Amino acid sequence: MVNLIEELLLQLLGEIPMGVTWMDANGRLFYADPLAEKLLGPAPSATATFLDCHPPHLHGRIQACWQEITKQSSSIWQHTIYHGHRWVQNYFIPLSQNGYFQGLVIISREITGKHRRPYFVQPGKLFL
Numbered sequence: 071m072v073n074l075i076e077e078l079l080l081q082l083l084g085e086i087p088m089g090v091t092w093m094d095a096n097g098r099l100f101y102a103d104p105l106a107e108k109l110l111g112p113a114p115s116a117t118a119t120f121l122d123c124h125p126p127h128l129h130g131r132i133q134a135c136w137q138e139i140t141k142q143s144s145s146i147w148q149h150t151i152y153h154g155h156r157w158v159q160n161y162f163i164p165l166s167q168n169g170y171f172q173g174l175v176i177i178s179r180e181i182t183g184k185h186r187r188p189y190f191v192q193p194g195k196l197f198l
Contacts (some may be wrong), residue, residue: 089178095171097133109158110180136164137171156182169173 089106093099102110121129150159163175 081195087179089176090180091176092173093135094173095136097129100173106176106178109156109180110153110160110176136174150181156180 087105089156090101090103091099091106091110092101111167121132148159149162150157152158157180158178159175159181163177164171165173165175
């Protein structure tokens with residue numbers, strides 16, 4: 071039954087027009103669908119961690135930011151980046167257990183040529 075659910079979930083993720091990435095608290099990538107790889111660059115097999123995409127002097131700051139955001143709330147936050155000649159809007163969904171940061175799910179979509187005003191997304195308004 072678990073294999074069927076996993077297969078159906080992967081099929082669903084392949085159909086939505088957004089990239090999905092899942093990583094643990096240390097930035098190790100567990101899953102990145104083809105669209106996420108196209109928008110963000112690294113595939114799970116291509117890099118040791120998500121942090122490898124950033125300069126080493128920023129790793130501690132990035133992890134501290136993830137932990138701080140998780141402590142403040144469990145809501146979704148948004149960040150827009152310019153990567154590979156395209157604008158990509160990322161929605162970060164923190165995964166926590168007992169208030170401790172366990173990882174992130176990142177949902178990405180290309181917004182090149184669209185209105186790019188940065189804003190924070192409230193829970194329940196992710197796809198509006």
